[in-house]
Each structure stands twice: as structure tokens, then as C-alpha cells.
Amino acid sequence: MKRSILFIGAIIVSFSVFSQENQSQKPSNIRTYTPSKLLSSGQWDIKWFNNLYTQTKSTFQKGKLPRETYFTSTIDVFTGISEQNRFNIGLLVEIRSNVIGGRDALDVFKFDGDPNTARSGITSIAPAIKFNPFKKVRNFTIQSAFHIPLVDNETENGVYLDQKGYIWQNRFFYDHSFDGDTWQLFAELNTEFNFGKGTDSFANNSLGLTPGVFISYFPSQSFTILALGQHSQRIDLGNNFAQNYTAIGGGAKFQINRVLNIEALYTNFVRGNNTGLGETFNLGLRALF
Secondary structure: OHHHHHHHHHHHHHHHHHHHHHHHOOOOHHHHOOOOOOOOEOOEEEEEEEEEEEEOOEOOOOOOOOOEEEEEEEEEEEEEOOOOOOEEEEEEEEEEEEEOOOOOHHHHHOOOOOOOOEEEEEEEEEEEEEEOOOOOOOOEEEEEEEEEEOOOOOEEOOEEOOOOOOEEEEEEEEEEEOOOOOEEEEEEEEEEEEOOOOOOOOOOOEEEEEEEEEEEEEEEOOEEEEEEEEEEEEEEOOOOOOEEEEEEEEEEEEEOOOOEEEEEEEEEEEEEEOOEOOEEEEEEEEEEO
16 A cells, blocks of 8 residues: 555656646747747748648539549748848748549659649749738738749649639738647638639639638647638639538647657548538648747
């Protein structure tokens, strides 16, 4: 009995010391540098984010369909240029690899260029700015980017690659940390205006609105688990194509060292109109220095 009491006491003391050490740690980048946070002058933020979307169902047809998989790899580079941490500039680059016709989801990483089932390449670049419009609200920022398409044809031999039209994208970011320092709310509204008329792109002359909410729990400063919900609505402004979908999911982030952190996310498209009903697997690596 004495040994048991001593053992339990040792566990309690160890847990107490561990908790105190966690509380005394400095906040990590995953906690401090949310998308709402701007960089100071001379700081750099490089993010490599990979999204694999795969589907065997859609709202266009009933029943199980031949698998289609769309892989998007995005490289975002930002740097701070304001001494007051209110203005950043950056560049976004998108690389895509898509396969259809029932091919395995991991075939997107073969980049084989089969003309009937696969396409890949660098599809767009976007100069971007990020700023804080209200000095007294430091946790609210806006990111504005102008996407320039690099594809000649949106679809070739029935294989879609990426949108051909120009896109003006504005993303509104806000975060809030709750008392106790273990919970954090992050909200985003992504708006995309697709330029152009005619048949060059299915999205031309439309407006996309995608609000999202993320709830994060921090067991420690260097690790967080999160749940998310997103809804996307494409509004027809003359192209005769509107669509919407709702997705839910979750994931985790881990601070590897002072500079690097890694994140993994999963989402499932639970409903929609004029859209696929698939799921996404996401992996990101971020360097902040």
C-alpha cells in the first residue's frame, strides 16, 4: 500500500512539474502565427501545402463513379516590409496533377502524362499582399491575391487541369484565444471573383464565397488538434453555373523546432449541388524565420 501511495504521489508530482514547464514555455509559431498574424519587417514565412481530393460520388450522377483524383501543391512565400507589422507582400504558386478514369488515387504522384487519364503542371502564379486594416484590431487581417492562369486549356481529352480565367481572391482572417490559453478560434471568409465571359472557363463571371470556422485545442504549446467546418457557394453572375458544398473535418499541427512546423488535415464533403462528393487529405510544412 505504501509503495502504491508513493507511486501515485510521484505521478502527481511529475504531472504537476510537466504542466508548469508547459505553462512556462514560450508560445510556439503554430499558436502565435495564425493566418491572422502579420510578419515584422525582415521576417519570412514559407508554406508548402498539399491537398489531395478524391471522389467516387457526385451530385451530377447517381451511384458509384470511376475514381477521379485532383492533387494541388501550393507554395506560399511572404515577407514583412512594415516596422509596425501591418503590411506583408508575397507570391503564391500552384502545381497540379489530376487523374481520372478509375485510376488509383496515388497515381497523381506518377506525373505520367497519359493524355486520356492524366494532366499535370504549374497552373498559376499570384502576387499577393496581406495587411491589417484596423490598427486596434491586430488579430484581423486581409490577404489579397491576383491569380494569373498558366494553362492553355482547362480540359483536354476530358481531363480537367485548372481554371483558365483570372481570379481576384480576397481572404479575411480573424482569430481569438480564449481564457485558459488552451482553446483558440480561427475564422476565415474566402472570396474569389472569376473574370471573363464565354466558354474559356466553367467559373468565368462568377463569385465564390467560402466561410470557414476552425476550433483548436492545445494540449501543449507545440501541439494542437482542431476541428473545422466550411461551406462554399459559387454565385452565378452570368455564366449559368452555380454550385455549393459543405465540408467538415479535423486535423493536427506540431511544432518540430523553432522554425519548422507540420500539419495534417482531413475533410469530407457531406453535401452539395453541382459538385463532387469526395474527401481531402492534406499535408503542410511551414518554415517561419
